[in-house]
Amino acid sequence: MPARPDCGGPVRHTDHVSTHVIGLLHPGEMGAAVGRCLTKNGHTVLWASEGRSAATAARARAAGVTDAGTVAALAGQAGIILSVCPPLAAADVAWAVHGFRGLYVDANAIAPGTAREVAQMITDAGGRYVDGGIIGLPPAASGSTRLYLSGPDAPTIQALFEGTDLDARIAGPTLTAASAVKMAYGAWTKGTAALILAIRELAREEGVEDTLLAEWALSQPKLEERSTGSARAATAKGWRWVAEMEEIAATMAAAGLPDGFHQAAAEIFRRYPVPARRTAPRSSAKPPSAAPGTPTG
Amino acid sequence: MPARPDCGGPVRHTDHVSTHVIGLLHPGEMGAAVGRCLTKNGHTVLWASEGRSAATAARARAAGVTDAGTVAALAGQAGIILSVCPPLAAADVAWAVHGFRGLYVDANAIAPGTAREVAQMITDAGGRYVDGGIIGLPPAASGSTRLYLSGPDAPTIQALFEGTDLDARIAGPTLTAASAVKMAYGAWTKGTAALILAIRELAREEGVEDTLLAEWALSQPKLEERSTGSARAATAKGWRWVAEMEEIAATMAAAGLPDGFHQAAAEIFRRYPVPARRTAPRSSAKPPSAAPGTPTG
Numbered sequence: 069m070p071a072r073p074d075c076g077g078p079v080r081h082t083d084h085v086s087t088h089v090i091g092l093l094h095p096g097e098m099g100a101a102v103g104r105c106l107t108k109n110g111h112t113v114l115w116a117s118e119g120r121s122a123a124t125a126a127r128a129r130a131a132g133v134t135d136a137g138t139v140a141a142l143a144g145q146a147g148i149i150l151s152v153c154p155p156l157a158a159a160d161v162a163w164a165v166h167g168f169r170g171l172y173v174d175a176n177a178i179a180p181g182t183a184r185e186v187a188q189m190i191t192d193a194g195g196r197y198v199d200g201g202i203i204g205l206p207p208a209a210s211g212s213t214r215l216y217l218s219g220p221d222a223p224t225i226q227a228l229f230e231g232t233d234l235d236a237r238i239a240g241p242t243l244t245a246a247s248a249v250k251m252a253y254g255a256w257t258k259g260t261a262a263l264i265l266a267i268r269e270l271a272r273e274e275g276v277e278d279t280l281l282a283e284w285a286l287s288q289p290k291l292e293e294r295s296t297g298s299a300r301a302a303t304a305k306g307w308r309w310v311a312e313m314e315e316i317a318a319t320m321a322a323a324g325l326p327d328g329f330h331q332a333a334a335e336i337f338r339r340y341p342v343p344a345r346r347t348a349p350r351s352s353a354k355p356p357s358a359a360p361g362t363p364t365g
Numbered sequence: 366m367p368a369r370p371d372c373g374g375p376v377r378h379t380d381h382v383s384t385h386v387i388g389l390l391h392p393g394e395m396g397a398a399v400g401r402c403l404t405k406n407g408h409t410v411l412w413a414s415e416g417r418s419a420a421t422a423a424r425a426r427a428a429g430v431t432d433a434g435t436v437a438a439l440a441g442q443a444g445i446i447l448s449v450c451p452p453l454a455a456a457d458v459a460w461a462v463h464g465f466r467g468l469y470v471d472a473n474a475i476a477p478g479t480a481r482e483v484a485q486m487i488t489d490a491g492g493r494y495v496d497g498g499i500i501g502l503p504p505a506a507s508g509s510t511r512l513y514l515s516g517p518d519a520p521t522i523q524a525l526f527e528g529t530d531l532d533a534r535i536a537g538p539t540l541t542a543a544s545a546v547k548m549a550y551g552a553w554t555k556g557t558a559a560l561i562l563a564i565r566e567l568a569r570e571e572g573v574e575d576t577l578l579a580e581w582a583l584s585q586p587k588l589e590e591r592s593t594g595s596a597r598a599a600t601a602k603g604w605r606w607v608a609e610m611e612e613i614a615a616t617m618a619a620a621g622l623p624d625g626f627h628q629a630a631a632e633i634f635r636r637y638p639v640p641a642r643r644t645a646p647r648s649s650a651k652p653p654s655a656a657p658g659t660p661t662g
Binding site for chain 1: 500501536550556560561573583629
């Protein structure tokens, strides 16, 4: 295990690269791939195995991430904490490190309003908040993925990823610009996935699916392929997108726009069941491929 | 003026082509172009000038359509009536010819449930109902436009358009299959137009429009052009799509699907004002071109 730096202090490895101790909550598929970018850049990345699955442990090992045991131990050692988790868990993850006084990055698919609540929680306890949003597949090749960042400390986080497969960018001048970009992006990719699934279901219910597909083939030639890609993606992980759609709906409403598109999208994705074997290890050897129509952001 | 046939009876011009007297309610841009297909095929097409605008009269003249004066006179002479009007007017148009005992075609963007109400109104008074739905631009070239038809008498209507720029097709075996196809098709084209407008407005409100456009340029390269096309189309006629979105929402709900996508789309299009000079003549010399992102169905 590398030497433990002071909380928040960079370890100077060379004349121009500062390395940090970064807590990663948690190494899911996306988190582990982000962690791998950080370890490749020489940073020490910690995770907390307590209560996590064997699949998460396997991914963490593959990413070169070090087990700190508990979230409390991780928070005690890290100067930066990076939260990469499902939207519904974002507030819980922040609460679990309550009192952390370093730099806390929430990189989750949450509404700007939710991000402000997380930021408040962190800053009230003496920490600093950076907002984030990841667009793309888990980073495994240059150009595949962007990490949008915002807030006064965003450049510090951006620098961590310099030269990695994760393209870290400043989203805009406001504290929660990164979450806004993520919401606006997913509003299209996943919103249209839900819409096209609803439309095919409508056509089936009305007995006109073949006619619709023939019309699409004529005038909207990519839609059938897109709809089958969306169906495949939603079958695999539609249940995971429900909360993201609700965050987008809240984002729309807060901006004075109708929330119905994404409330409806949440309802569509809610129809896809949670897979039975959620705790089985999943291969992380190969990044998931993006089939046509598959939302990847 | 051509000889008046018996109500509903075809006029036999040659050994193999039957021509009919067809009432057209009303020659808007789409209706006039459909009427032109019928007059080119040798049918007598009537319209009713009473209460209609100078622009409608100009379009009717250009389409070779004959003025019957009133709707009552039209219904008295025609064996077939074709209703091509805004969705909100569909029931009123049917009611205006109450007692008509020929073949009544509703070719409007209405929900199957609304179409069944119109059908009931027509058949209760002794007429026969054919359901229709038009997809595409006003027909001005082969392959530009389909007229979907359903119901037992659909083949009679299909035959009227043989060899014209309007490709008449049987939508399916149920009475309102044609309306279902039209709803499912517009659910995507106009639903996504509304969604992309909402997303750009969201990005503007959140101060991240440039960042979103840069991300789109990278990973969704057609979306910016699509969004500007949708904005142009909605500015020109978004107000006209509100009722169609409400019909689609009703169609979704009747099929046990969420109606929120299209309730939201209606709300977006409701924000586009009705143009001030609605009664000014518009050129019908040139069919509208389909800019990228422009819903044409």
